[in-house]
Amino acid sequence: MSSRRPKRPLNKDAVKSANAAIWRRFPELKGRKLTMDPKDQVYRKQWMDEYLAAGGELENPDDNGSDTKVVQACEKSPPKIFKPKLIENGADIITKSALYKDCSKDIKGKINSKKFNESEQKLIAEVLDKYAALLKCKDHPLKAIGRTDRAITKNGTCVDESKTMGEWFADKGALILTDSANNTIDFKDESTQFKGTLAHEISHALMNKYDPRTCKSYSSITENPLMKEFMNAAGWSKKGTILKDKSSAPTNYAKTSPEEDLAESSMLFLYNSDALKKKSPARYKFLKKLFGD
Ligand SMILES: [Zn+2]
Structure with missing residues (x-):
């Protein structure tokens, strides 16, 4: 299939004008950029017509074929991210994890898998989008997200x-959310709490012993450059055992360890950033840079 491709470099004014024209003509686009999705095909053709009309040039002026590749050439495609998959056998993650291998069959039998309902799936997608900057490594540790009714504590x-x-179950590459994930502990409404709980667990998955900036794994948090930098910013001792200024901890739970501190800080950064900024400007600044906002 031939494609009408715009000549490089792109005519920036023509891009602007073509965008404005299709947004005006198709209000349903609500000002969004076109994608390579088939549903955008008709818009892509219009966009190319507008681009040419506004003075944009074709790479090969004789080519008048389909324009499905045009937008790919014009718009910067979003960076590839590797999302974990949603699984339906969450209970297996808990009961087969090395963490609880010594627990009795009786206890394990009380954990039941659940499916994520539609609204939960939507919330999960929202959180993963917020984590996009940290999901760029193909081999990052977070492979799956599952759902159960209950949990085990040992x-x-x-x-x-x-x-x-x-x-978070590091040995399984999976995190589990339970029926309690939306219990309003940190936030007033259940949806935000659900997202906050997930944001907290994703922080453990991607940052405890992994540095998503360099795609490297480490055998302990004190070897992980990301954790070292966070501990330094948050005021933890080098071994991560003492938090110097406890009043700067974003929550009480954050005081228990650098990992919990980073997880709680990430949760607040994404869902109550003003509170984090007020409580700890240093943590806020660190996460702003990390999440790329
Ligand atoms: Zn935690």
Whole structure:
């Protein structure tokens, strides 16, 4: 299939004018850029006509074929991100993880897998979009997201419980959200809490022993350059055992360890950034740079 391709470099004024023209003519686009999705095909043709009319030139002026490749050439395509898949066997992640291998069949039997409903799927997509800058490595640790009713906690003995909102299982490359993921602890409404819980767990998955800026894994948090920088910014001791200024911690839970601090800070940065900025300008600044806002 031949394509009408614009000549490089693009005529910036013609791009602007073509965008403005199609947005005016097709209000349903609401000012968004065109994509390579088939549903945009008719708009792409119009866009190219407008581009040429505004003085843009073709790479090969004799070519008048289909223009499905045109927009790809004109608009910068969004960076590729590698999203985890949503799985339906969440209970397997918990019950087969090395973390709970010693727990009894009886306890494991109390954990049931659930499917994400449509609104949960939408919320998950929103959170993953917020994390786009940290999902660019093909081999990042977060492969899957699952859903269960309950969780297991092991403090010497194993118990099944309904308090845990979410948990990251490094050995499975999966994080689990439970029925409690939207219990309003940090936020007033359930949807924001659900997103916040997920944001917290994704932080563990992508940043505890991994640096998504360089796509490298580490055997401990104190070797991870990302964690080292965060600990320094947040005021943790080098070994990550002492938080110097506890009043700067974004939440009480954040005081328990650098990993929880970063997870809580990430959650607040994404869903209550004013609170984080007020409580800890240093953490806010660190995350702003990291998330690329
Ligand atoms: Zn956590």
